[in-house]
Amino acid sequence: MIDVLPTPLPDNPLETLAAWLDHATLQALQPNPNAMTVATLDADGTPSIRVVLLKALVTDPGYLVFYSNYQSRKGQAIASNPQVACCLHWDALGLQVRVEGIAVRSPAEESDAYFASRDPASQLGAWGSDQSRPLASREALIAQTLARGRALGLPDTATLADVKPPGGALPRPPHWGGYRVWARAVELWVDGAARIHDRARWERPLTTGDDGLPHPGAWQAQRLQP
Numbered sequence: 001m002i003d004v005l006p007t008p009l010p011d012n013p014l015e016t017l018a019a020w021l022d023h024a025t026l027q028a029l030q031p032n033p034n035a036m037t038v039a040t041l042d043a044d045g046t047p048s049i050r051v052v053l054l055k056a057l058v059t060d061p062g063y064l065v066f067y068s069n070y071q072s073r074k075g076q077a078i079a080s081n082p083q084v085a086c087c088l089h090w091d092a093l094g095l096q097v098r099v100e101g102i103a104v105r106s107p108a109e110e111s112d113a114y115f116a117s118r119d120p121a122s123q124l125g126a127w128g129s130d131q132s133r134p135l136a137s138r139e140a141l142i143a144q145t146l147a148r149g150r151a152l153g154l155p156d157t158a159t160l161a162d163v164k165p166p167g168g169a170l171p172r173p174p175h176w177g178g179y180r181v182w183a184r185a186v187e188l189w190v191d192g193a194a195r196i197h198d199r200a201r202w203e204r205p206l207t208t209g210d211d212g213l214p215h216p217g218a219w220q221a222q223r224l225q226p
C-alpha cells in the first residue's frame with residue numbers, strides 16, 4: 001500500500017510513475033493497469049479524450065509511448081497541436097498520475113519493432129481500420145480488413161481468427177505508429193483519509209531544439225493542496 005509521497009519529494013516523478021505502474025501490474029487488480037487517458041485539442045480548440053495503452057515509459061530523458069493510427073481524430077489533433085494531457089488512475093490502489101506534455105511521433109524503427117512484436121491478427125487489424133472514420137456496417141469493416149489482408153498476401157481462406165501472413169508477419173502500415181509524450185509537468189496523487197490526499201506537481205522547461213525534438217530542463221517539485 002502506498003500511503004503518502006516521500007519527503008523530500010523524488011527528483012524525477014517519472015521514476016515514481018514507473019514504480020507505481022510496476023506495482024499496479026503486479027497487483028493485477030485490473031485487466032489493463034497501463035490504461036491511460038489522453039486528451040488532445042482539435043484544430044478548432046475542441047477537446048477530446050480517449051483511453052490508450054501506455055506501452056513504454058522512459059524516465060530519463062522523460063517520455064511516455066503509446067501507439068495509434070496517425071490519421072485518427074487524435075492523430076489529426078496532435079498534427080495541428082502537439083500539446084496533450086494524460087491520466088492514469090488505479091482506483092483500487094488510490095493512486096492517480098497526470099502528465100502534460102508534447103506528443104511527437106516515435107522514430108520509424110521503434111514503431112517497426114513494436115509492430116513486429118504484435119500478433120498477426122493485431123497487425124491485420126491496424127491495416128483494416130481507418131480509425132475514427134465513418135463505417136457503413138460491421139460486416140463492411142470485416143470485409144475491408146480481409147480484403148486488405150489478401151492484398152498483403154494473406155490466403156483467400158484467411159479469417160480474423162486465422163491470420164497467418166507469409167513470412168510470419170505483416171509490415172507496419174505507414175499511417176500507424178508510436179507517439180512519445182514528452183513530459184513537461186507531472187502530478188502524483190495519493191488517496192488520503194478525510195480527503196486530505198497527498199499531491200505534488202513537478203514542472204520542467206521543455207524547449208524544441210534545432211533538431212525539432214523536445215529538450216527538457218531540470219524538474220522542480222511542489223506539494224499542492226488536494
Ligand SMILES: Cc1cc2nc3c(=O)[nH]c(=O)nc-3n(C[C@H](O)[C@H](O)[C@H](O)COP(=O)(O)O)c2cc1C
Pocket residue numbers: 032035048049050051052053054066067068069072073074075131132
Ligand atoms: C482499454 C483500452 C485500450 C485502448 N488502447 C488503445 C491504443 O493503445 N491505441 C489506440 O489507438 N486506441 C486504443 N483504444 C481505443 C481508443 O480509446 C479510441 O477509441 C480510438 O483510439 C479512437 O480514438 P480517436 O477517434 O479519438 O482518435 C483503447 C480503448 C480502451 C478502452
